[in-house]
Amino acid sequence: MNCFVGVDVGTTNIKALAMPPDLSQILAHASAPVTTLNPEPGYAEQDPAEIWAAFVEVIAEVNREVAQGGHVITHVAFCTAMHSLLPMNDDGSPIGNAILWSDNRAEEQAKALRTTQAELGKSIYAQTGTPIHPMIPLCKLAWLRENDPRLLRRTARFGSIKEFLWHKLTGQFEVDFSIATATGLFNESKRAWSEPALNYAGVRADQLSTPVPTTFQRSYQPGSETAGTGLPAGVSLVIGASDGCLANLGAGAIKTGTATLTIGTSGAIRQTVRKPLRDAELRLFCYFLDEGYYVVGGPTNNGGNVLEWLTEKLTLQDTDAVLAEAATIAPGSDGLLFLPYLQGERAPLWDASARGGYLNVDWQHTRAHFVRAALEGVLFNLLSINELLIDHTGPARVIHANGGFAQSDLWVQMLADMAGVPVRLNASNESGSMGAILLTMKAIGMVKTLDEAAEKVAFGHTFQPDLNRHTVYRKEFVKWQEGQKMLYVDGGRTK
Template sequence: MEYMIGVDLGTTSTKAVLFDDKNQVVTSANKGYPLYRDVPDMAEEDLNEIFDALIEALTDVVRAADLKEGDKIAAVSFSSAMHSLIAFDKNWKPLTRVITWADTRAVKYTEELKSNGLGAQIYKKTGTPIHPMAPLSKLLWLKEEHHDVYENAAHYLGIKEYLFHRLFGSNKMDISIASGTGLFNIFNLDWDEQALAVTGVTKSQLPQPVEPYEYETNMVAEYAAVIGIPVDTPFVYGAGDGPLSNLGVNAVKPGVAAITIGTSGAIRVVADEPVIDPKGRTFTYALDKDHWVVGGPVNNGGDVFRWARDNMFDAEKSTAALLGEDAYDLMTEIASRIPAGSEGLIFHPYLGGERAPIWDANARGSFFGLNHSHTRAHMLRSVLEGITFNVYMVSLALEEVVGGLKSIQATGGFARSPLWRQMFADIFEQPVTVPEAFESGSLAAVIVAQKALGKIDDLYEIEKYVGASNTYQPDPENFEAYRELAPIFIRLSRQLQTEYENIANYQRKHSK
């Protein structure tokens, strides 16, 4: 038996999934780690905690495979969160923790890039919207506010590249991850000269761009021994989690959108060449040089649902723990008692600023329309509807760029909720299909590994392994409520945007 492992490097956990030679899941292991928010707008991870999580997850699934004589791990391949940045000195000593996509401390320098016109010029070549998430902005922040780090930095990597460097001594970055840095020219597939000039960073400080099919062997023997695999086991670079999510749910044909809601979320479609939005609202990231994922990410997804659980449904959380049930199941049952539209209660979910569609790190959340008749249940349903309306706003921008959407493939934590799936179908007025395999990112990483090793000819082989467990059709009874509310949600988000900076600055000034 030949096994492969797909690794999903996430914001708060790393998951390793073991697949057999028929691409069926055998077992998985998930190891979590904290996201450090020591000061306002910070979102960092510890390098050693992530490295340990990777080693532990790989060790667990290799042991669970119980390899017999003749069995082997044919490859390990990666799906990774994008936009992270780590600085190292000339001796490869880390000078920072992992500065993640969720870190918005570079907001000041992002706004300067937008206002002086340089941001628009760089976006048109890199496909990465100008936002504090991107390493482009993070480098400007380091340069101005942590000059000692900036001056001593000889190398800059993301989290996946750091793991590969520690395991193999390499210094490479796949073009998918590179295309999310804001520093990479997606038309000539190299680091962009203008972006480098703006940040003051040189090519020598950045890793070598490679195809997602590149792989390393000759692992440090100590780590190979701990994991329980040969040192020459191929580790395939793979790609960013967004592009691989599209592949993993077979959303690669024209008009087929993939919607992912995990901690954050995104809606994406695949094009055969880079597509730039004249208004700068959507990203274009590489899956490989022949497949480009166009879409928009949202900061506020499942983490907002978690916020509602922790702050409004503590009793249900405790009850669920006592009964051995999932608190989210209890909460969605409560929300399902409220009619579509939450009887006129609207929630803007911008608890963590926002990327698409408004690209405003100062954005803040709000309930609008509260009256005496509204209850916790109304607020909960409006939270779910607000997250969905926001993704719908992104889809409207996406349709301007790539054309109309025909159907939706759903993945991520929300795909487990029948209420939420139906809500997406009703608000989008599109069928929503949920694939059988929830481990879509890891499966896609394994498909990339199979192409890298010559076991398959193209990525479309994944269609054989992605089934549809259910398709949710739009419910016409809910159309009227959502059609009336959607324009109010959109207009209100624009009106509130005039005050987001003021309230964000107030919060920063008075936060403890």
């Protein structure tokens, strides 16, 4: 039996999922971790050699499992994290490490495009749909131009982690429209690199990959470097899209009124729309998924990393113990509030220098209060992003939840209670890989539209909101917003 593989290249793990064309079962699954390096404060990098080794390991394992079951891989599609930047030679060999989305070294360059060069920043945002922030390659390249011009001159090619992997497999420098729209360098309406953005960044169009549709395919031909994957010649490689866009597709969140909320290490809330949207204050992204499908929303730096902080720094307990402790406290944490900006913030503040903190601390609050308030703060922040989204898309009638947090019934129920709408889980939590597989079905003509593809998504449990808890949370959310506004808008860093 033939099967499709969706590969999810994240910044924590590389994962792959194999399924038959009818999506009736998971035939194989594999995962391998990738280490993030922090050579200096604010830096976040990964070794491309480690990324490639993890990718080969994962594909080889899935290929073995599939073969043992008597199946054959016919298509491999890619879902990858956004905003990475890798300097390469003309043969695709890396010159240095990949700079990740979470790298904040370009804070001053991003600040300039929001202040002293605000008109240029607004013009670039209008073309690209990418908010101005240190995360985007546009600002990373500007940082190199100002701080490491020698590397800029030495580099023949700049690309993302996906482009590095794609070149290894195909020998071609190509990038899908979805990853391209997340660079801050791509004119989405013209489907070409933006001249103002290139001039600001200090690079030429011929140093970047050729943009192609997300359904673009190439036939795989094994070579000495790729033999370890075990993939046979002739497998169709589908270039795919970004992780945020494919998380929406893989969650079945394509129709109007359906939002997707993802919390992994970071987080995001998104809706799928039929035409590009722009926010007048540059607070929301709008990324390409497929012709007639765009994903609009806002990302947060602070999601599962807050839970990690609770376990490793605050309580010195494992995750299950921390979540159990949070469950002992009533919704609203007896007035204790938490601003979750432990690693700066993207939406809604777009302020890399923002930092977190507790508000309204008093004598009655215990460690368990601090734990619950932190979990609530992550969701309050995402719902504040959702309020910006509602102004453009209208309210969501249901939220599809995925990412690591979806494994915690407590945290997901908090979301339903706060939002006041049902929160639905997928049968599989691998929404990125699933989205890549569904995009493959569109690429090869098994379905005509992504709406038709999304109908094939299977769902698990739906969490219904408790209206009494919702009332409590609405009052606390107003207080949370007042605290956020006081510290970060009216008198704070983002003004």
